[in-house]
Amino acid sequence: MKSTLDLNWTGKMSFEADMSGHKIVLDADPSVGGEDKGVRPKPLMLLALAGCTAMDVVSILKKMRVEIEDFKVRVEADMTEEHPKHYSKMHVIYIFKGKDLPKEKIEKAVNLSDEKYCGVSAVYKKAMELTHEIRIEE
Missing domain, CATH: 2.20.25 (N-terminal domain of TfIIb)
Known part of the structure; x- marks a missing residue:
């Protein structure tokens, strides 16, 4: 393709x-x-990662019948100081809001996106360190 x-x-x-x-x-x-x-072009790399994994997670949670009130993905990135300047590390923070959210299902959805479905993270992992964390707020 x-x-x-x-x-x-x-x-x-x-x-x-x-x-x-x-x-x-x-x-x-x-x-x-x-x-x-x-x-600017480089910050679009952050958007591509956030969008790819966010859509995965929402889709997976919907199939798991998990109802979330609000969801945000934040991507923090470290850039090199020397040319060619590029991202050397990205950290994805998944922020969920809702009542009695099932932590195990949320972790499973995030891990499935990270390890299996998100094509953007698959490529980025070959070029830089990529980490994530999950925050659940009531």
């Missing part, structure tokens, strides 16, 4: 892509010639 993406230059340091009918705009900080019209 092959995927293709076209990224079109729109002037200065700004670029635009159409992804499944959704416009994504990338741009740089004004200090390096951009106009801050869009997001």
